[in-house]
Amino acid sequence: MAINDHSIFNNPGEYSLLGFASVVVLLVLSGLAVTGGAGKVLVISWVAFVAMGLGAWLGARATETSPYRLVWGYGLASGAMVTSAAMFLVPQAMGLGAAAGTPRIGGIGIAAGIVAGYGTHTIGHRLTHVETSFDTTTAAITAHALSAGLIIGLVYASMPTLGLLLGLAIVSHKGPAGYAAARRLVRENNSATALLVPAAGVGLTAIPSALVTVPANPAANAIIFGFAAGIFLHVAMDFLPNCEAGSEIDEVCSLEEHSHDLLDELRTHGVASTVLGAAIVVLAWVAISA
Numbered sequence: 708m709a710i711n712d713h714s715i716f717n718n719p720g721e722y723s724l725l726g727f728a729s730v731v732v733l734l735v736l737s738g739l740a741v742t743g744g745a746g747k748v749l750v751i752s753w754v755a756f757v758a759m760g761l762g763a764w765l766g767a768r769a770t771e772t773s774p775y776r777l778v779w780g781y782g783l784a785s786g787a788m789v790t791s792a793a794m795f796l797v798p799q800a801m802g803l804g805a806a807a808g809t810p811r812i813g814g815i816g817i818a819a820g821i822v823a824g825y826g827t828h829t830i831g832h833r834l835t836h837v838e839t840s841f842d843t844t845t846a847a848i849t850a851h852a853l854s855a856g857l858i859i860g861l862v863y864a865s866m867p868t869l870g871l872l873l874g875l876a877i878v879s880h881k882g883p884a885g886y887a888a889a890r891r892l893v894r895e896n897n898s899a900t901a902l903l904v905p906a907a908g909v910g911l912t913a914i915p916s917a918l919v920t921v922p923a924n925p926a927a928n929a930i931i932f933g934f935a936a937g938i939f940l941h942v943a944m945d946f947l948p949n950c951e952a953g954s955e956i957d958e959v960c961s962l963e964e965h966s967h968d969l970l971d972e973l974r975t976h977g978v979a980s981t982v983l984g985a986a987i988v989v990l991a992w993v994a995i996s997a
Contacts (some may be wrong), residue, residue: 821938
């Protein structure tokens with residue numbers, strides 16, 4: 708049977724095999740999560756997998772990239788992430804810091820997370836200019852997924868009473884990220900099956916770290932929550948729709964006529980989508996808390 712050239716299942720190679728292996732490992736870890744009582748992290752891990760997988764599938768099959776779709780995907784995700792981190796992680800970090808004697812400990816964790824997020828993003832960008840045998844797009848997204856999963860697991864291990872809303876909002880960017888990454892891979896004649904690795908990446912580290920017993924130390928937990936808040940705030944800000952010259956959205960717009968006017972229009976869409984993403988999290992919290 709012939710396989711469409713734009714299918715994410717075309718030309719399976721080294722990265723594709725690694726992707727399928729990652730899914731197998733995630734299935735094994737899922738069994739451990741069920742027996743170990745890490746149900747929330749298990750749900751978050753598979754939602755992240757399905758979101759990125761679906762985004763990658765749609766991106767690989769798309770005949771053209773819609774700038775409106777990218778802007779709304781990024782805006783909704785970033786708005787949800789900023790709001791979730793500000794509503795759930797930051798207060799926890801500051802509260803635990805206060806319980807430890809000073810809320811500034813949580814603030815140190817937040818600052819460290821933002822700086823670490825910026826540092827890893829910048830260094831990862833530099834790697835794109837180095838000639839290697841690895842696909843830098845997939846490597847960068849995988850590194851982020853693994854680190855995000857580690858933080859998610861530690862956060863839920865430290866505070867198992869947290870609800871699902873926080874984790875689901877944190878991984879809300881996986882769909883648009885998978886879509887954009889798949890479009891980039893297809894344009895470079897690479898197989899998007901490589902994205903199975905970062906799709907499974909959250910669960911590969913979140914489940915083991917969630918099963919670790921974290922000491923009930925308010926100072927340590929304040930730093931963990933603060934660091935998580937900083938990381939996710941950095942990622943959320945990085946996903947804010949950038950409709951400026953030279954951005955990824957500008958590259959898509961350049962394929963059309965009147966790209967400058969289109970960028971101006973997309974800026975309004977970027978603000979609207981971000982506000983809506985934030986509002987969805989607030990309304991969901993109000994509905995759950997009612």
